[in-house]
Structures are given as structure tokens and as C-alpha cells.
Amino acid sequence: MRKRGILLIACVLFLCSAPALYAQQAKLKKAHKYMELLDYKSAADLYMRILEDHDVPEAKINLAEAYRKLNDYTNAEYWYQQAVYLPEAKPIHYYYLGLMKQRNGKCEEAQEWYSRFLTLKPYDVRKPQLQKACDYIDQLLVKSATATTTEPLELNSPFDDLGAAFYRDGLVFGTFRSPNGSAQQYLDLYFAVMTPDSSNSKGFVLGTPEKFAPQLNTPVHEAIVTFSRDETELFFTRNYIVEDESSRETVMRLEILHAQQAGPDSWDKPQTLPFCSPRFSVAHPCLSPDGRRLFFASDMPGGFGGKDLYVSFRDSAAWGPPVNLGPNVNTEGDELFPYYAEGQGLYFASDGLFGLGGQDIYFAPELDAGEWDAAQNMGYPINSSYDDFGLIVHTDGTYGFFTSNRAGGAGEDDLYYFRKTNIDTRSRTQLRVVDAATGRPVAGAGLASSCEESLVFTDADGNYATLLERGRCCTVRVEVDNFEPYTLTICAGEQQEIHIVAIPEQTPIRPKILTLNGMVSDLANGAPLQGAVVTLVANGCSAPAPAITDAAGAFSLELQPHCCYALRAEKGNYFARILPDTICTDNWGEAAQSNLNLYLQPFVAAAATVNNSQQTGGDFAMGIRTDHHNDTIPFLLNLYYDLNRSSIRAESVPELLKLLQLLTDNPKLIIEISSHTDSRGSDEYNLQLSQRRADAIVNWLTSKGIPAYRLKARGYGEGRPVNKCEDGVPCSEEQYQMNRRTEFKVLGSSE
Incomplete structure (x- = not known):
């Protein structure tokens, strides 16, 4: 009897509260409509009326947004201050609270909230400015203050x-x-x-x-x-x-x-x-x-x-x-x-x-x-x-x-x-001095110019630049030790490159023999790789023939003095590795050799790497293999999407740029872009959503110049989970998150 009475009371309370809840939802819907129509004043008034009767987190957040749109920074700060402590708060609300405090002259308080925002969004494009927000605002306030009316x-x-x-x-x-x-x-x-x-x-x-x-x-x-x-x-x-x-x-x-x-x-x-x-x-x-x-x-x-x-x-x-x-x-x-x-x-x-x-x-x-x-x-x-x-x-x-x-x-x-108000009528004028024999820039070349009161010199890149009034021309004599002198005329706005000829030396100097030694290993298991090809591309000098690693993964290449090289290492079933920095022998000092260790990321699982655990160490973490019909390794893409949206968010661009670079370095590879969802939601909706997300990545890559035939978009929906979280199986949010993923894998080569 007691249980029945409790249920009766609960039903009565629900029936009494239902009209109020319906009215509240109707007001929220109407306020949202005002926001869509850009009528922020009406929206703010209605949100305030809702909050007078009920504590509605959504209304607090949207009220802060409405006041921000109205440039009412005082009220916007107050309501963002309420919003950031709500469970529904997002990182952007931390940013907007800092912004409103900045507008209200509270710079040090604003910096604290910018820092909290960057903790949650460390790759935000505004990070360089937000780290020193007060200094940056001061710079903007004086940037053109005296140059523009x-x-x-x-x-x-x-x-x-x-x-x-x-x-x-x-x-x-x-x-x-x-x-x-x-x-x-x-x-x-x-x-x-x-x-x-x-x-x-x-x-x-x-x-x-x-x-x-x-x-x-x-x-x-x-x-x-x-x-x-x-x-x-x-x-x-x-x-x-x-x-x-x-x-x-x-x-x-x-x-x-x-x-x-x-x-x-x-x-x-x-x-x-x-x-x-x-x-x-x-x-x-x-x-x-x-x-x-x-x-x-x-x-x-x-x-x-x-x-x-x-x-x-x-x-x-x-x-x-x-x-x-x-x-x-x-x-x-x-x-x-x-x-x-x-x-x-x-x-x-x-x-x-x-x-x-x-x-x-x-x-x-x-x-x-x-x-x-x-x-x-x-x-x-x-x-x-x-x-x-x-x-x-x-x-x-x-x-x-x-x-x-x-x-x-x-x-x-x-x-x-x-x-x-202070328009500069001068034009930038630049002269570059280059060794005619080697094509290398000549640093420290003396320039005697009719437009300069004293001798000037080229910088480390062989350049000298100045500002000349429009229409003005100068006669310049170039003098460098061990080179023949050179005279030219250069006018405002021009960029000239001159090639000076070295005076032949009487006694030839025998070039020093320099050696680059190295080892190429498997990134997944550290094993040496035999048969990897290491190629050097020289800048302004001749390059040695490619080297092939031996059973110990070792290689050796003979380099020329005063030369810079780009290095590429590659092997079948591995992503090619291109060093981001050039190798310049002038940086070796008196050393006759240098050592280098290279690691290549496999995209096909060997006996030592076949397992179902995620591995890291390369540019992309290895995913968990769910397709056991082949040994191709899936790689995870750290991408972000808005709820139920397929468009790529701005913070995902750095990850896509890494994938773009990998495809550029490996121009023959054909890959599959696959998107997966967790088991929540209908099968059909998840399949369509994952396909749209995969298509969005392929569209972005093709817009950057990757041929469409090298990219296959595939949405698997919830069909390939990496754990037991299938329909009807209760799981933690972390387990669901493992299944919500975007991957790529190599399908083959265009060769």
C-alpha cells in the first residue's frame, strides 16, 4: 500500500509540473528563434523571464551569448561567469568569459580564463595572441593610431x-x-x-x-x-x-x-x-x-x-x-x-x-x-x-x-x-650576389653604391635590400676577395641577382672526403631493415648514387664539402621518410663523418607487429585491426567533429596537414579513409554519418591537390567495433570513444 501511495504522489507531481515544463520549453524555443533572426534584445528579455522562474542552464548560456552579441559586455561577463561552472559549459565559454573581462578592463582576470581555455584547446589558432593577451591588445591599440585617421x-x-x-x-x-x-x-x-x-x-x-x-x-x-x-x-x-x-x-x-x-x-x-x-x-x-x-x-x-x-x-x-x-x-x-x-x-x-x-x-x-x-x-x-x-x-x-x-x-x-596619413612612397629594392660557378650566395660582398654614403655588405644569404624613392636609380660596384669586380645599375622596386666570377686559384685544393653513415630500422619493433633505399638530392652540387642498406640496416654515403642535401629513405610496405632539415656538410666543422639513425613506419603487419594493441611513435598511432582478411595496418586520425555533423572543424586541420604531407611524400600510394561510429543510434544513421565524414576528408585532400583516384572514402558506421561494445551491450564512455574513430590504411600502389 505504501509503495502504491508513493507512485500515486509521483504521478500527481508529474501531471502538475508538465504544463510548467511545456511552457518553459515553448519559451526556450521562441527565444532560440529570436537568436536565429538576430533579434538578440528580444531573446535576452525572454531568457531573463525564463530564469526568473526556473534555473535553466541552457538559458544562462544563451543569455550570455545574446548580451555578447548586443555588445553589453557587463551583463555578458556576469552570465558567462555563471555559465563556466555549469556541467554544460564548453571550452569556448571560458574564452568568451576572458573576452568579456578584457572588454571590461580586467586584463589580468581575462588572462586567467584564456589560460584555462588553452588548457582545454591547446592547438587553438589564437594561442600565440592569447598567451600574452594584454600585450597583444596594447600592440593593436598603437598599431595604426598615428598612421590612420x-x-x-x-x-x-x-x-x-x-x-x-x-x-x-x-x-x-x-x-x-x-x-x-x-x-x-x-x-x-x-x-x-x-x-x-x-x-x-x-x-x-x-x-x-x-x-x-x-x-x-x-x-x-x-x-x-x-x-x-x-x-x-x-x-x-x-x-x-x-x-x-x-x-x-x-x-x-x-x-x-x-x-x-x-x-x-x-x-x-x-x-x-x-x-x-x-x-x-x-x-x-x-x-x-x-x-x-x-x-x-x-x-x-x-x-x-x-x-x-x-x-x-x-x-x-x-x-x-x-x-x-x-x-x-x-x-x-x-x-x-x-x-x-x-x-x-x-x-x-x-x-x-x-x-x-x-x-x-x-x-x-x-x-x-x-x-x-x-x-x-x-x-x-x-x-x-x-x-x-x-x-x-x-x-x-x-x-x-x-x-x-x-x-x-x-x-x-x-x-x-x-x-x-603617413604613406611611404619608397619601394623595396633588393640585390642578390651569387657565385657564378656554384650558384651559392656570397655573404659579406662589399657594395659601393651611389645611393649610400658608406660601403654596405650582403647578408648571410647574399642579399642586400634598401628602400628607394620611386623613380630613383643607383650605380653599384660589387667587390669581393678572390672574385672579379662587377658594376651594375639598379632602380627603385627592382630585384636583381648578379653572378660574380671567382678568380682561379693557383694551387688546387684537394677536397676533403666526407662520409654519412647511418642505420634504417623498423619503427614498430626496432629491427634493422635490409634493402631500404637511401637517396640524397643535392642543392648546387652532385649527389652520390643511392645506397641500399645491408643485413644490419646500415648504409654509407660519400658527400662533398660545402654542399647541402635532402635525404629520403624508403622500402616496400613502409612509408617513405623525408628528413625535414637538409644535411649541410659545412655544419660538420672539422669532422670527416656523421652518423644518422632513421626509422620507417610499416603499413603492412609483419610477424613481429601483428597484434590488437594500439602503437605510437610515428606521426600517426596504429589502430586496432578489425579486418583480418589482410595484414594492412590501420592508422588513427585525431579528428574532431561537432555532434551529428560531418564538417571538419578547424582544430582538425593540423592532423589533416600531416596526412597531406604523408601522401605528398608517398605519391604512388592509394589509401582508404574510413570513419566509424559507436553502437548508439540506428545502423542506417551511423552508416550515413560515417560515410559523410569520410567523404569530407577526401574532399579536403583533393582540394589540396591529391588525385581523387588515390583516395577511397568508406563509412563503416558501427559495423567494425574494436571491442565488445555492440548493440545492447552496456559500455563506458571510454569504450564507446574507442569505436568513434577515423582511420586510414594503404590499399595499394598506382605503380
Whole structure:
């Protein structure tokens, strides 16, 4: 009877609490919807009402996020301080708590939370800045403080004004103003003429803004526009409402539209670009001056974080598939508002890198073959403790515009003008002196230049560089002991390499014989390897014939003095080993020989290495063999995925780069990339998820130049556990973790 009474009381309590729980869940769902629609103020108010009645960890964390998005750093700090002690706290919340303390002037406290974050995420890309956060912020505050001036534009309204673009003799931008000066519910495109005025601090004045291309503006948001160089075509961002495929709720998406000029002040009906989709947003277009590349932001699947930057290439009239700009640009946060400066690189806004505010403006120099150098923070006064984004630069490189919601503006988002005040008109000029006979650089070569007051010398790499005013030229005489003198003319901006001829010596010096001895062993068991081939590639001199190791794994090679070599060791069924550093005999001093031990990683199990234990020691840990039809060894990839996601996270890139290097060093190998899940979840879902994850790795490798025929993606789902944790078997989280893994193994060779 007593047991029955207890059950009756429990049922009554459940029935009484169910309506309250349902109401709470409904409020949480509505608050999440506000967050998705970027209405952070409404979301924060609703989360506060939830927390007045219930202690809900999810609401605390999201309330901190909402206040951070609102730049309310005081309240954001308070709620992140609550969030980090919750079981649901993630490492990123430690970072954001430090960030909010930094914004609130508590630098030493912020450093403590950055350190805790780095303990949990030791390979985070922001680690160099976070280790000395206070010093780094001080550097950003003085970086361009005396070299750049900024001021708000007089056309700013009490409403949002954002995303300026150069057009004809003025600016096109997005605004919430209406023609009569009042507010409206959506962004429209407006145009303001720039008239030269030497009496103005900017050198121009802006006319009264008027609606731009009325046929393009509709009762939804239109903003962020880019024009072709001849201004006959444009691309812009527009929003629309669509039903989400998974939740069946309406969500807002962004798309990019393209229009051709139809007349002097009119445009054809805009068309959506082919890579737009109702499943994700595509926004913030920037057309390269040559019209062949379109940069944009998107949260499409397969990126590094929330929103990434992509580029599409135009071939004839068709746009190709989007290409992610990679980890030097994209982070686990949001990258937005790209602007490409011809011959320089890409400006963009990001909240995923450590900087002064929420969104900071960065610059990534463009390298060869579509690669980008590491992004650099523009520093103060371009960046502030608020959101700064949408920077554009005039073609002369001296001034431009950006958007900011910093204090002191006319509205929420305002347009700002900036000008560089100490532009260097000098060009870097470089001369390299090389020995004509050997091709080696000549260090310490004396240079008597008509542009220098005294004798100057080349550095250890044979280089001498200086800054010359544009248009200036210098006569230089090169003098080096035991070489014939050389005279040349070099002008500003040039890079010249000259080859000087050595004066023949009367008595030839017999070269010293130098020997490199070594041993090659099996990394798995330490046994010497017979028949391994050791090859040297010489730089500027002749290389000896390859050596083959004897029964003791030993080899010997004869080297030349004053020469550097790259070394490669290889053997069948082993990964080739290429030494990362060159071997230079000049570093041996007076020694006539040097010894070297090399270890090769097997990818086929020999009798001494066949077992089911994980082994380490190489670049990749050996996995546990679950396929006993062959002796191929699986290797573990230390990769991270978001829950139920297949996209590769930014912290996984170092591991993928190691695999990329291994495939580059072994260009004939064909490998299988396999992904496995634990037994939780349905068989079909786990099989599909693992296949998507394997496909994502193969796609990343092919994007880096590895031929597709060398890569096989295979998702095994829960079908190949390494322990007894199958369906219906209770296991610990550690046992489940062993089965959640990504591996690769060698399938064969293309030879």
C-alpha cells in the first residue's frame, strides 16, 4: 500500500509540473528563434523571464551569448561567469568569459580564463595572441593610431547605415531610412554623390542620399552591393523566408542576386546565382576587378565554423562551385564582408580571431595558386571594442570606408571614412650576389653604391635590400676577395641577382672526403631493415648514387664539402621518410663523418607487429585491426567533429596537414579513409554519418591537390567495433570513444 501511495504522489507531481515544463520549453524555443533572426534584445528579455522562474542552464548560456552579441559586455561577463561552472559549459565559454573581462578592463582576470581555455584547446589558432593577451591588445591599440585617421560620415542617420561600395562618383550603401527620413522595417540601397572640396577634412563632401535603382529595392532587405569595373553589372544581398527542412519552421535565408545594366540609370531583373540554396545563406558579394572571381560569405555545410568565406570562378558566363578560402582565413567563428584589393589581398571581418571587439577587420595577403597568408588584425583606429566590418579601399590605396557600431555614432551601425596619413612612397629594392660557378650566395660582398654614403655588405644569404624613392636609380660596384669586380645599375622596386666570377686559384685544393653513415630500422619493433633505399638530392652540387642498406640496416654515403642535401629513405610496405632539415656538410666543422639513425613506419603487419594493441611513435598511432582478411595496418586520425555533423572543424586541420604531407611524400600510394561510429543510434544513421565524414576528408585532400583516384572514402558506421561494445551491450564512455574513430590504411600502389 505504501509503495502504491508513493507512485500515486509521483504521478500527481508529474501531471502538475508538465504544463510548467511545456511552457518553459515553448519559451526556450521562441527565444532560440529570436537568436536565429538576430533579434538578440528580444531573446535576452525572454531568457531573463525564463530564469526568473526556473534555473535553466541552457538559458544562462544563451543569455550570455545574446548580451555578447548586443555588445553589453557587463551583463555578458556576469552570465558567462555563471555559465563556466555549469556541467554544460564548453571550452569556448571560458574564452568568451576572458573576452568579456578584457572588454571590461580586467586584463589580468581575462588572462586567467584564456589560460584555462588553452588548457582545454591547446592547438587553438589564437594561442600565440592569447598567451600574452594584454600585450597583444596594447600592440593593436598603437598599431595604426598615428598612421590612420577616421571620422563618421555626415550622411549617417539615426538608423542603421552600412556596407558602402564605390560607384561612379559616389557611394552606394544599405540603410533603414525611408525617403522622408523616417525609419522603415527593411534595408534599401541608397546612393550619395561625392563632390571634391579641398576645405573639407576628407577632401570631399557627400550629397543627400537618394534611393539607388528603385527597381532593385523591394519590401525585404537589400544591401551589400558590388559592381564590375565598368559598372555594367552588380551583385547584391537580399533576404527571403523559407521553411527549414528539418524543423519545418520558417527561417530567414540570404541570397546573392546579379543584374545587368539596362540603361543609364536602370537594371534588368536580378537573377539568383546558381550556388544559392534554401538550405543555407549566401551573402556579402565582392567581385574581383577582372570580373573572374566572386568572393562571398556562407554558412553552407562543409565549412570551418559558423559562416566562412568562399570564392567562385567565372568561366565564360557560368559561375563554378564555391571554394572555401581555407584555415588562414576561416575560423570556427563567423567570417563576413570580404573585399578584394587587386594585387594585395583580402579584407574581411571576423569574430573567430582574437582582436579588439566583436567583429574586427583583418587583411590576408594573397599568395600564389589561390592561397592566402595568415590574416593580420588592422588594429586601432579601424578596429574598436565594438563591431567593425565592411571595409573598402580606394584604388589609390590612400583612403576608404568601413562600418561600425562604436559609441559616438548617429545610429546603431554607421559609415566611417579613413585615410592613411603617413604613406611611404619608397619601394623595396633588393640585390642578390651569387657565385657564378656554384650558384651559392656570397655573404659579406662589399657594395659601393651611389645611393649610400658608406660601403654596405650582403647578408648571410647574399642579399642586400634598401628602400628607394620611386623613380630613383643607383650605380653599384660589387667587390669581393678572390672574385672579379662587377658594376651594375639598379632602380627603385627592382630585384636583381648578379653572378660574380671567382678568380682561379693557383694551387688546387684537394677536397676533403666526407662520409654519412647511418642505420634504417623498423619503427614498430626496432629491427634493422635490409634493402631500404637511401637517396640524397643535392642543392648546387652532385649527389652520390643511392645506397641500399645491408643485413644490419646500415648504409654509407660519400658527400662533398660545402654542399647541402635532402635525404629520403624508403622500402616496400613502409612509408617513405623525408628528413625535414637538409644535411649541410659545412655544419660538420672539422669532422670527416656523421652518423644518422632513421626509422620507417610499416603499413603492412609483419610477424613481429601483428597484434590488437594500439602503437605510437610515428606521426600517426596504429589502430586496432578489425579486418583480418589482410595484414594492412590501420592508422588513427585525431579528428574532431561537432555532434551529428560531418564538417571538419578547424582544430582538425593540423592532423589533416600531416596526412597531406604523408601522401605528398608517398605519391604512388592509394589509401582508404574510413570513419566509424559507436553502437548508439540506428545502423542506417551511423552508416550515413560515417560515410559523410569520410567523404569530407577526401574532399579536403583533393582540394589540396591529391588525385581523387588515390583516395577511397568508406563509412563503416558501427559495423567494425574494436571491442565488445555492440548493440545492447552496456559500455563506458571510454569504450564507446574507442569505436568513434577515423582511420586510414594503404590499399595499394598506382605503380
